[in-house]
Amino acid sequence: MPENTPTRALRLGVAGPVGTGKSSLIATVCRSLADELRLGVITNDIYTDEDARFLRSAGVLEPERIRAVETGACPHTAIRDDITTNLLAAEDLERDFAPLDVVLIESGGDNLTATFSPALVDAQIFVLDVAGGGDVARKGGPGIGRADLLVVNKTDLAPYVGVDVPQMVADASVARQGRAVLALSRSDAASVAELRAWVLSVLESHRRGTHVPQDPGPMAPHFHADEEQPEGGFVHTHDEKIGDEHHASAPHHVHSHSDSRK
Numbered sequence: 001m002p003e004n005t006p007t008r009a010l011r012l013g014v015a016g017p018v019g020t021g022k023s024s025l026i027a028t029v030c031r032s033l034a035d036e037l038r039l040g041v042i043t044n045d046i047y048t049d050e051d052a053r054f055l056r057s058a059g060v061l062e063p064e065r066i067r068a069v070e071t072g073a074c075p076h077t078a079i080r081d082d083i084t085t086n087l088l089a090a091e092d093l094e095r096d097f098a099p100l101d102v103v104l105i106e107s108g109g110d111n112l113t114a115t116f117s118p119a120l121v122d123a124q125i126f127v128l129d130v131a132g133g134g135d136v137a138r139k140g141g142p143g144i145g146r147a148d149l150l151v152v153n154k155t156d157l158a159p160y161v162g163v164d165v166p167q168m169v170a171d172a173s174v175a176r177q178g179r180a181v182l183a184l185s186r187s188d189a190a191s192v193a194e195l196r197a198w199v200l201s202v203l204e205s206h207r208r209g210t211h212v213p214q215d216p217g218p219m220a221p222h223f224h225a226d227e228e229q230p231e232g233g234f235v236h237t238h239d240e241k242i243g244d245e246h247h248a249s250a251p252h253h254v255h256s257h258s259d260s261r262k
């Protein structure tokens with residue numbers, strides 16, 4: 001490769017349950033790095049572009065650098081099983097604003113099991129918050145166990161919800177067999193500085209060519225609310241093999257995995 005040829009931007013996924021603070025974390029990363037890095041953001045929402053609008057209104061980046069993907073019924077499908085729309089959005093963003101350093105991709109608010117495909121992102125952050133309860137970190141699952149970074153977010157709320165943050169971080173570290181865990185609050189400058197340093201260190205290894213994208217693994221079986229189902233929803237699993245066939249033959253928003261609907 002000729003000298004000074006820019007490498008592709010680092011693609012960094014941010015996943016986690018609804019409302020744990022994914023958009024806010026992305027806004028925090030943008031605020032702390034926008035002066036020194038060229039950034040872009042892609043959001044995934046089921047039927048709206050609400051997260052993209054929130055980030056544009058936060059004024060952390062030029063609005064054109066924030067793009068929305070509408071995923072249809074199952075947000076995790078667009079970040080794991082058929083990533084075409086997200087890949088195209090990332091490539092468009094990188095072409096339109098070349099060269100970019102980092103593209104942050106936010107998953108749709110989802111349950112505990114959603115993870116990004118390593119074909120879409122180079123590294124991923126999984127976000128929990130203290131308001132979800134101190135024992136969530138112990139429950140494990142692919143994102144909690146094997147994302148590149150687990151964030152225990154909104155630590156400023158811990159005294160109000162009776163959560164022992166050091167204990168929650170210790171439990172998470174055990175569940176993650178020592179992988180990185182960060183206790184974060186957007187109002188705690190020291191924790192924001194740690195998040196910023198983590199992003200910079202991953203970017204540095206990406207640029208050196210030493211960063212290896214990890215696959216946290218397929219989603220565990222999980223429940224989907226569906227008011228047309230007799231029990232108010234259904235449990236389904238993502239069979240990787242079926243997922244591959246689906247990838248080859250169907251648009252990204254059609255869901256065709258094995259599930260327990262009768």
Ligand SMILES: Nc1nc2c(ncn2[C@@H]2O[C@H](COP(=O)(O)OP(=O)(O)OP(=O)(O)O)[C@@H](O)[C@H]2O)c(=O)[nH]1
Pocket residue numbers: 017018019020021022023024025051108109110153154155156157184185186187
């Ligand atoms: N106290 C406190 N509140 C926070 C923090 N970060 C985010 N929030 C609040 O938590 C709520 C949810 O934050 P979002 O960033 O929208 O969460 P999200 O995970 O992107 O939500 P979805 O996209 O709906 O899944 C908002 O009211 C935020 O203001 C934090 O560090 N401390």
